[in-house]
Amino acid sequence: MNSDERICSIALTLCPGIGHIGAKRLIEGAGSAVEVFRNRKELPEILPGINPATVTALDCPAAFLRAGQEMEFVEKNRISCLTLKDEAYPSRLRECEDAPIVLFFKGNTDFNRLRVINMVGTRRATDYGKQFCADFLHEMAVLCPDVLVVSGLAYGIDIHAHRAALANRLSTVAVLAHGMDRIYPFVHRKTAVDMLADGGLLTEFLTETNPDRFNFVSRNRIVAGMCDATVVVESSEKGGSLITADLAVGYHRDCFAVPGRASDAASIGCNRLIRDNKAALIQSAEDLVCAMGWMPVSKAEKPEAVQRNLFPDLSEEEEGVVHILSCRGDLHINTLVVEANLPVNRMSALLFELEMKGVVKALVGGVYHLR
Incomplete structure (x- = not known):
């Protein structure tokens, strides 16, 4: 470019x-x-x-x-200055109507890897929330060591998610609500620097931009849009993490929430997301991995390649989708989008046509199975 x-x-x-x-x-x-x-x-x-x-x-x-x-x-x-025309620009985010037309990135990671999640929550994290971040990402490092963990570098759940990712050697990116000429909050500067080796800092804002309140709402759409799934760990009745969850649902992304006791103020938001069917309940990384269809498939379990002559009427794009599913097994639609390098709306149309032809079957959670 x-x-x-x-x-x-x-x-x-x-x-x-x-x-x-x-x-x-x-x-x-x-x-x-x-x-x-x-x-x-x-x-x-x-x-x-x-x-x-x-x-x-x-x-x-x-x-x-x-x-x-x-x-x-x-x-x-x-x-790095990434425009919509750059291959390195987050492909998931590019499909969002309100995606920023330019992003600034300092670090070293691939935004377009097969698995990207964000972990967000209250700035007043409890010991329960902090421990969940640590346990969840420790388990995720075993199940999906290639996952990219996104958050916002803020106090509370955000910073604990970044630090837990670093502790488990997972790539992690912070989306900032200001320009690259500063770090906010400043006390998180060391963590921000540590992230540059495998992960980094991402923003749409120019230098000299202050971390004003409305910038955080704008930042949240990037956090939601560039990921396959949003994980809300703890949230009070109101907060930025609930905005991120709503944005994720609007972008047709999967949303998960960690339940808490009915009496815990820090879990009111998560419990309501679950109650209102805006988020699925998870208690572990395995819950998310299963829901997203990310469980590894052993060679013994890998389905046999589909015989091409069974589907003579498939288009070239449909054949590509069938080939990916035959090689990889059951996959989430977001993974198919990345693998096939197609827009999500085009992939949805292709999967619908393949369902009508009896070639694929839609499973729970946006996962597709080759018949």
Whole structure:
């Protein structure tokens, strides 16, 4: 990806009144951020119905000046600038309507590995919540050592999830609510630095951005959107982790919650998520791994390859899905999306067609089985 696309993507985020959804639609319609600006005056023809105010807003020299300054900081500090066009951009997040058009990353990990979860919860974690983080990720390291653990570096459950991941040699990423020129809270700086070797720090915000309250809500959509599953460990009646859970459900991601006693204030939110069927109850990493269809398949259990001549009417994409399932066994739809490198809406359509043809069967929790 050339620097022009990066600078134009950053500049697009700075044009007044466009927003996340508007910016993403402009890029999808024009083909790239560069083309959005290059064909600014022709956009009404390229994108019928576009608001004239948007075309006016794109004439913003100050945005390019600020974008250039940000790129200088990025290059000086060896930070990765990821646009929607970059392969390294989180593919799960890219499918979300309000995905950020540019991300900044410092660290070393693969956002597009087969298994990605986030662990979130109250900033006032109890010993119960802290111990669950430790036990859950210790068990996860045995069952799925390739999993990426995402959280927000905040006090409470977030920081304990990061530290438990590090202790068990799991890759872990913190999504920040501010720019890369600071760490908030500062007391978590050592943990943030430790994460850079296998994991790292991710943000959509430019330098000089303060960790204001509304930035945390915006941050939560990235946490939810880039993962296969959200795990709420502890939550009071209100809180950011419940927002993350709602976002995950809206993105058609799996959501899990750890139950607590009815009298525990720190478990009110989790218990309600379970009661309202917004989250599945889990008590261990094995519960999540089973629900997601991530249990390893031994060679003895691996299904035999499907004979191609049994399904003569399959399209090339359908054949690809069948091949993946025949080699890997039962898989969650999010894993299929990553394996096949297809958008989630396209994969859903393919799986529906394969179900209608009697080739695959939908199991509980978004898992698919080859008949």
